[in-house]
Amino acid sequence: MPDKWTPPSQRRRGIDLAALGIPPGRYVHPDVTDFLVSPDGSREGGARIQACLAGTASLDTLQPAEVDFIRQHFLNAAEEQRQKCIAYFESKVPRRYASARPSAIAKAWAQAVVTNPDATRSLLIVGPTGTGKTHEAYSVLRAIAETGRATGWAAYTAADLYARLRPRTGRDSEAEFEAIADTDVLFVDDLGAAKLTEWTEEVTYRLINHRYEQCRPGIFTSNVPPIQLRDVLGERIASRLTEMCERIALKGDDRRKGMAA
Ligand SMILES: Nc1ncnc2c1ncn2[C@@H]1O[C@H](COP(=O)(O)OP(=O)(O)OP(=O)(O)O)[C@@H](O)[C@H]1O
Ligand SMILES: [Mg+2]
Incomplete structure (x- = not known):
């Protein structure tokens, strides 16, 4: 005050x-x-x-x-x-996804996020391996950068996030958790890619629940079919994701196969 x-x-x-x-x-x-x-x-x-x-x-x-x-x-x-x-975006985007350009839908979502973040639902991009989920997510982050609004964002694969947040001597993992959980726009790639342990489920739950409670927008990707999301991520996480996210379903073949030499 x-x-x-x-x-x-x-x-x-x-x-x-x-x-x-x-x-x-x-x-x-x-x-x-x-x-x-x-x-x-x-x-x-x-x-x-x-x-x-x-x-x-x-x-x-x-x-x-x-x-x-x-x-x-x-x-x-x-x-x-x-x-x-x-x-800043170009200095952070992984090289593989540097050429991802936003679609009209990505641009509209980015505009909604920068003007009215609390009222904008998160995105859950789902689809089989290699259909372009990570590519799509980075195109959305580029769209946010292109609005020119100083909206903070951070991107992690779920596996990297767990590695980062695992308690270690000399590191305040709770402070790190809070900084990540409070990012304006948080992108977590590959949710449910590995079987959750009790600890990873708890971290994922706390993260999703914090974003859910604070109505903060994010981007999540998963190659778990929507029908199996509850089994893989657990009821509490899947239920919140369902309410807080617009789902984008990518279909088709693994694009990587077409790129094989
Ligand atoms: N719309 C697109 N235009 C051009 N290339 C694309 C497009 N979408 C994806 N790609 C390319 O296809 C390959 C696979 O895309 P990506 O890594 O995004 O797939 P994914 O769905 O995230 O896969 P995984 O489930 O294994 O994480 C990458 O080389 C990516 O650059
Ligand atoms: Mg991916």
């Missing part, structure tokens, strides 16, 4: 980015000394822009050239942020 509560009517508001058609973000403000002299020779433009940036005046107090100056600044800043998100 802040020390002192301020009624909403007295809170200082920043510039209305939405009115300028700029996606939300934490952008550096323009240097108004670049606009000290308006095209008409007056020096008042800089002060008017400053007031708008501080949120003490509205955009309608500005001349068209001043609005253009601000809009152009924030458009450039938004594009810079988008390029950074894409560069």
Whole structure:
């Protein structure tokens, strides 16, 4: 809680980015000394822009050239942020899936996630081995990066996740669990690929249950046929996944066979 509560009517508001058609973000403000002299020779433009940036005046107090100056600044800043998100994604995506490009469905899901994460259901991508589940999941993560919104994401295979979270001396695996469980968008690949032990089932349950309770969106893949999900993952996990996920079923042959030399 802040020390002192301020009624909403007295809170200082920043510039209305939405009115300028700029996606939300934490952008550096323009240097108004670049606009000290308006095209008409007056020096008042800089002060008017400053007031708008501080949120003490509205955009309608500005001349068209001043609005253009601000809009152009924030458009450039938004594009810079988008390029950074894409560069970060490209530095993390496994090389095999670097060429995965988002479909219209992936783009729509990404847009929903960045604008309204709590109300967006997770994705459960299912299908037999080699049908493109991991490829599809990375294309969705690329779509999130391409929105340019600073949404955090992390990707693990279930097996790597268990290896990472296994208690070890000198490592706070509980803190690590919390950091992973709280990621904005969490991708867990290959759920149920190996038989769950009591410990892996408990970790999976805690992770899925945390995401379920907090309504946090994620992407899960599994090659377990939906009808066997309860047997393989256990009732509690399968039941939550069913409620919290949209299912994408990939069909067809193992693509890897077609690629064999
Ligand atoms: N839509 C696609 N376009 C081009 N190549 C694809 C596409 N989908 C998958 N591939 C390629 O097919 C191969 C298998 O895809 P992927 O690894 O995603 O399958 P999977 O369903 O995750 O398999 P597994 O169940 O074994 O994990 C990979 O080489 C991948 O790059
Ligand atoms: Mg895979």
